Amino acid sequence: MRDPNEPFANLRALDILAIAAHPDDVEQTCGGTMIRMAEQGYRTGVLDLTAGDMGTRGTSELRIEESQAAAGHLLLSWRQNLKWPDARLENTITTRMTMAGVIRRIRPRTVILPYWTGRHPDHYRAAEIGYEACFLAGLRKLEEETEPHRPFKILYSSLYANVTPSFVVDITRQFERRMAALLSYKSQYGDSAEGSDLFPAQAEVEERLASVARFYGNLIGVKYGEPFVVKESMQVDDVVNMAVRSI
Numbered sequence: 001m002r003d004p005n006e007p008f009a010n011l012r013a014l015d016i017l018a019i020a021a022h023p024d025d026v027e028q029t030c031g032g033t034m035i036r037m038a039e040q041g042y043r044t045g046v047l048d049l050t051a052g053d054m055g056t057r058g059t060s061e062l063r064i065e066e067s068q069a070a071a072g073h074l075l076l077s078w079r080q081n082l083k084w085p086d087a088r089l090e091n092t093i094t095t096r097m098t099m100a101g102v103i104r105r106i107r108p109r110t111v112i113l114p115y116w117t118g119r120h121p122d123h124y125r126a127a128e129i130g131y132e133a134c135f136l137a138g139l140r141k142l143e144e145e146t147e148p149h150r151p152f153k154i155l156y157s158s159l160y161a162n163v164t165p166s167f168v169v170d171i172t173r174q175f176e177r178r179m180a181a182l183l184s185y186k187s188q189y190g191d192s193a194e195g196s197d198l199f200p201a202q203a204e205v206e207e208r209l210a211s212v213a214r215f216y217g218n219l220i221g222v223k224y225g226e227p228f229v230v231k232e233s234m235q236v237d238d239v240v241n242m243a244v245r246s247i
């Protein structure tokens with residue numbers, strides 16, 4: 001893990017960056033995929049937009065500390081938190097430009113965004129800011145001190161959306177590690193923490209996450225999976241060796 005006070009110094013480009021509204025969103029939605037990509041040798045990173053300061057449990061400092069512990073389980077090369085206001089994320093010129101600046105410095109080829117509709121406004125707002133920042137980051141004249149960089153691919157993490165995924169990543173071998181990452185947020189998922197009448201117990205969280213991962217895994221004939229949507233068509237070069245049984 002890098003020194004969080006020197007977020008960009010001597011930073012090599014990332015292969016994949018997940019952008020999320022709240023600490024622990026990545027752990028719940030696409031953490032298995034991030035672990036699997038790191039295991040395959042890719043440089044992976046997470047940009048959290050808020051520190052969850054409106055949450056009932058814990059403080060923003062604690063959430064960020066917990067997210068750094070989770071980063072170890074996720075095998076991340078880089079993780080930063082922009083500390084924007086939780087529950088009131090706004091797509092403004094400032095937020096778009098700030099995120100575009102981050103993207104130009106860490107130069108990811110692939111970006112994962114939250115799905116573009118959902119219950120929590122921060123999630124769809126993060127998707128919107130993320131998309132527009134990826135576009136802006138490619139403009140040569142955006143700012144002088146950084147080179148333009150537009151990510152090649154944008155994936156939408158659709159675990160919470162009731163939509164058919166474009167594809168599912170098999171995370172069967174990464175599932176336990178992803179669960180360990182999520183449970184790093186002890187202020188959120190510890191059984192004895194404050195507000196336990198409002199929050200599900202750890203065992204229930206584990207059961208819920210496993211059920212959802214089982215559902216998506218089942219779509220591709222494996223134990224655990226994570227779903228994604230892409231807006232473009234998927235290209236296939238070999239229709240003989242395609243995965244997932246039809247009948």
Ligand SMILES: [Zn+2]
Binds near residue numbers: 025120123
């Ligand atoms: Zn969230």
